Amino acid sequence: SQQGEEDPQALSIQEGENATMNCSYKTSINNLQWYRQNSGRGLVHLILIRSNEREKHSGRLRVTLDTSKKSSSLLITASRAADTASYFCATNGRAAGNKLTFGGGTRVLVKP
Amino acid sequence: GAVVSQHPSWVICKSGTSVKIECRSLDFQATTMFWYRQFPKQSLMLMATSNEGSKATYEQGVEKDKFLINHASLTLSTLTVTSAHPEDSSFYICSARDVTSSNQPQHFGDGTRLSIL
DSSP: OOOOEEEOSEEEEETTSOEEEEEEOSSOOSEEEEEEEOTTSOEEEEEEEETTOOEEEETTEEEEEETTTTEEEEEEOSOOGGGOEEEEEEEEOGGGTTOEEEOOOEEEEEEO | OOOEEEEOSEEEEOTTOOEEEEEEESSSOOSEEEEEEEOTTSOEEEEEEEETTSOOEEOTTOOTTTEEEEEEETTEEEEEETTOOGGGOEEEEEEEESSSOSSSOOEEOOOEEEEEO
């Protein structure tokens, strides 16, 4: 079953704007991971944030984690057309036997 | 970075054919590999967890006799879709983890698009 729910399901922005997407989950986690998937391709790992961390950065990406609200956000700053992709959050926790459980994904379109 | 190679990337075959998909970890050893299925514009659905040297663990609702998984070495897992039918058409993706710790990301192959005529 899908533990993570992502919001919004789709996002359309202009190049240069920021894109924010949110992920909520239900059970306790060891970590939460964000992945990107270009159309027809596999998933590329972006950021892993552990349950005892609150924020992580990687280049133009910023991920936050609020375990009290069981939610995470991914911010892409100064978006580029190449950022057009689907973004998935995935949780890893004991309830799922340490397997990844994926959210529904957010489809991001960055218009040049 | 860690690389997972998945082959073939695209298969078209007739109904009733069995199709084998390979997943290889190229620069690390993977005691555990995962097989996912993805329908258009949907998320990944875990089918099974492949453990080197032992039987795969299938998720509820996934037919083990339909989707045969073999993980004979630390760098190779295969998924065989037996007697494939049009409803098996989908995008199949494998992933691998190179350490036993759960606090490491999974590395994904590029997927296999399976089309059954």
